Amino acid sequence: MSVQCKICPRGCELSEGEAGNCRARKNVNGKVTLTTYGFPCAVHVDPVEKKPMFHFLPGSKSFSIATAGCNLHCRNCQNWEISQAKPEDVPAYELPPDKVVEKALEYKCRSIAYTYTDPVIFYEYAMDSSIKAREKGLKNILVTAGYINQKPLKEICKFTDGANIDLKAFSDKFYRDVCKATLKPVLDALVTSKECGVEVEVTNLVLPTLNDSESDFKSLVKWVKENMGAETPLHFSRFYPNYLMKNLPPTPGETLLKAREIAKSEGLKHVYIGNISSPDGENTFCPSCGKLLIKRTGYSIDTNEIKNGACPQCFSKIYGVWQ
Numbered sequence: 001m002s003v004q005c006k007i008c009p010r011g012c013e014l015s016e017g018e019a020g021n022c023r024a025r026k027n028v029n030g031k032v033t034l035t036t037y038g039f040p041c042a043v044h045v046d047p048v049e050k051k052p053m054f055h056f057l058p059g060s061k062s063f064s065i066a067t068a069g070c071n072l073h074c075r076n077c078q079n080w081e082i083s084q085a086k087p088e089d090v091p092a093y094e095l096p097p098d099k100v101v102e103k104a105l106e107y108k109c110r111s112i113a114y115t116y117t118d119p120v121i122f123y124e125y126a127m128d129s130s131i132k133a134r135e136k137g138l139k140n141i142l143v144t145a146g147y148i149n150q151k152p153l154k155e156i157c158k159f160t161d162g163a164n165i166d167l168k169a170f171s172d173k174f175y176r177d178v179c180k181a182t183l184k185p186v187l188d189a190l191v192t193s194k195e196c197g198v199e200v201e202v203t204n205l206v207l208p209t210l211n212d213s214e215s216d217f218k219s220l221v222k223w224v225k226e227n228m229g230a231e232t233p234l235h236f237s238r239f240y241p242n243y244l245m246k247n248l249p250p251t252p253g254e255t256l257l258k259a260r261e262i263a264k265s266e267g268l269k270h271v272y273i274g275n276i277s278s279p280d281g282e283n284t285f286c287p288s289c290g291k292l293l294i295k296r297t298g299y300s301i302d303t304n305e306i307k308n309g310a311c312p313q314c315f316s317k318i319y320g321v322w323q
């Protein structure tokens with residue numbers, strides 16, 4: 001009997017024994033089954049800043065897991081060895097949800113991050129781990145491309161505290177050409193996650209010649225401001241040649257500075273540039289009085305002045321999860 005997977009907009013129709021486009025989900029006895037449930041291929045303890053999450057328990061550790069497979073096929077993928085592989089070809093650990101939580105606590109993490117590939121495709125594993133994590137006082141973070149249907153998204157948002165969602169470009173053509181996906185479901189996921197009370201940060205990886213023009217940045221930034229709010233943290237990230245895009249050069253530093261300038265002039269309050277060292281590119285300032293609140297070097301926190309979620313100088317509330 002064939003069956004349809006309703007997790008992501010691809011809506012794969014699977015005949016008995018067939019795997020979906022993401023490779024992680026399969027029709028087993030007429031039921032869509034996550035074959036990687038409890039078997040992550042990547043397990044690390046990361047600084048939460050690496051996600052990147054800059055407004056979420058700064059300086060804390062996040063227990064980070066992924067399973068093989070992905071529902072996107074980005075030509076520039078940094079994790080293509082696991083995201084574009086068949087799960088059966090990738091070594092994995094045995095780590096059911098209760099063990100994930102146990103390990104996270106053992107390593108003194110404050111959160112669990114579902115990351116590296118995309119939690120959309122290991123949905124049930126991320127969901128069950130999130131529920132168990134909450135029971136033990138841990139928070140949950142989704143690091144995702146946001147290519148997910150609304151119903152499962154709303155369900156998992158009930159157990160999600162933070163999310164870094166890629167907005168790869170404000171262009172459907174880019175999504176089709178570079179990621180084999182479409183833009184609209186991602187925009188809907190960004191808005192819905194925020195509406196559900198998740199602390200959402202947005203990442204835009206800047207690819208030379210493909211999404212790096214002034215008008216590319218302007219349209220993306222305007223959409224974020226109008227639909228998610230000016231307080232939404234936006235990370236412009238530097239691209240390094242990888243996978244099927246070794247022909248492109250790394251993103252020039254000036255392009256990232258330009259992107260940040262445009263975002264700030266359009267009114268976004270927290271704009272960062274990452275994967276490159278730059279003066280103030282990773283620091284958090286009070287949008288009201290300009291005080292330096294969090295000074296970062298790479299993934300480490302040098303100083304954090306935020307007190308009770310507010311600026312200690314002008315007492316303005318700063319968007320984020322601070323305790």
Ligand code: SF4
Nearest residue numbers: 005008011012020022
């Ligand atoms: S999650 Fe995987 S199997 Fe399900 S619809 Fe998306 S690509 Fe297909």
